[in-house]
Amino acid sequence: MRLPYGEETVAVDLFDCAVTVASPPGGDPVDPRQAAERAVADPHGPRLQELADPDDDVALVVTDITRATPDDVLADVLLTELARAGIDRDQVTILLGLGLHRPMTDAEIQAGLGEHADLAVNHDPDQTVTVGSVDGVPVAVHEAVAGADRVISTGMVEPHQYAGFSGGAKTVVVGAGAAPLIRYTHGPEMLSRPGVRLGRVAENPFREAIDAAGDAVGCAFCLNVTHEGGETLAAAAGEPRAVVRDLASTARTALAVDVDGRYDAVVAGVGAPKDANLYQASRAFTYLVLGAHNPVRDGGRVVIPARLQEGAGDGTGEQRFYQQLSAASDAETLYERLRDGYEPGAQRAFVVARALRQADCYITNSEAPDTVEACLMRTQETVAEAVEPGSDVLVVPDAIDTLVV
Structure with missing residues (x-):
């Protein structure tokens, strides 16, 4: 083999x-652009064009090279939706959600974002602003995110050791975040709590903390996909909690094996x-x-x-x-x-x-x-x-x- x-x-x-x-049962692949367009047109909650105002400065947080997210496609779909709200392309900053991973190279950014690579900025955890708190822990995000009128994100909903499944608000609050929240959510006390485990979203304290931090940042809309074997299985958009629940259900059906x-x-x-x-x-x-x-x-x-x-x-x-x-x-x-x-x-x-x-x-x-x-x-x-x-x-x-x- x-x-x-x-x-x-x-x-x-x-x-x-x-x-x-x-080998898990898998699922039927979909075209990522078509799936993303359908998801944005029929989201969980209001459409992005209804949430955004023409004068908004927008921060779009995307995944980094460690996740096989089709961010070029997702960013393009989101920018098209923002244009329907009267938001010009130059009002958007694309922040690469590195967390504590290494910066992406120019070649990697070009490969990941295509024609939108010129809008991209590598996250720097030393350039963050505190916007709220969760369980007494400061929630700080990159200054481009903290200063934006509208915060949106992409993401990959895939199995995750702590969050159950990744995606949703995690792209923003960890990918564009600072050490205090990462230290709290990834510390031994949190990781030892019941419910913090692979494949579990409901009653998962890690996921609950991440979602609450997303509320503090103001991330009310995301566009996520899930995949299997390198193929996109589904896309969902809208309120981050609902997006994760939706795609986690699809992923669990496709990826679980007895x-x-x-x-x-x-x-x-x-x-x-x-x-x-x-x-x-x-x-x-x-x-x-x-x-x-x-x-x-x-x-x-x-x-x-x-x-x-x-x-x-x-x-x-x-x-x-x-x-x-x-x-x-x-x-x-x-x-x-x-x-x-x-x-x-x-x-x-x-x-x-x-x-x-x-x-x-x-x-x-x-x-x-x-x-x-x-x-x-x-x-x-x-x-x-x-x-x-x-x-x-x-x-x-x-x-x-x-x-x-």
Whole structure:
């Protein structure tokens, strides 16, 4: 079989193992532009052209390179809708929702936004303004967002370790946000609360905090999509909470797969853009081990072919993740220490350490084996070398976008 690897695939041969493949049912792909146009014309709540005034300065927050959102299409559809309200293109700033990830390059911005790349600005978490609070924690966003008359966003509703599903207000309050809210929502106390888990939106304290922060910012309209296997399945627009609920339902139907029992090894496909660095690729490991059903036997392993051309990752969050893991002697000690708190970005080290207490993680085929080994994980040249002969193996071809239940 072949599994995703960067923009291509890699061959995986497990002839001496018992292999089960966990492929979700998927859904019927739609044309992203047509789906987005329909969603904007029939949103959850008022149309954007009814919310906006001709004199408004607009901040459109979009996703960054870590999410495969068709932002060029979504931005174009939103700008067309704003034009119907009398808002000129030069009244719009497109803010790249980096959170604590690295800035996007000019080439990446051009590829992501096409003809609208000239409107784009990289988010800088040091250029933020406080606009409110949630649970006593300041909510601060980039000055272009704080100063806008109208705040809108794009987003990808896909499985997320903490929010249940990403998208909605998260693009704005995390993507365009500052350290205090990220520290609060991604801290050990929040991540340990019941209800904060992959695939859960209702009664999820993380999601509730993000949505409340979106209210403080004034993000009342978003255009989101959901996908499977690189294909867009649906789009929804309007009030962010309703958009997430709508698309999470579609995604859950398409991406959930029942898995009985547990396995010696789980081989997890990732591919671009998530396998560019270890910070993102490690999501496949934690999504499986810490999800609704852990398919890995105690002492078993998750094996992930990942390119890792960016090593651990270049952003502030990625570097904090690397620093925590590379300085640790073992997962248990690191987990116990991080339970007392950490800087934003290090939450991925916390959940990786938590998962490593239950299973090993092997990264194969990578361009950064030394980085992997430094981070308490293991490396092999190929998937076959990372799986012991005779193992009972589960293969999840698209592990980050599959809900194992």
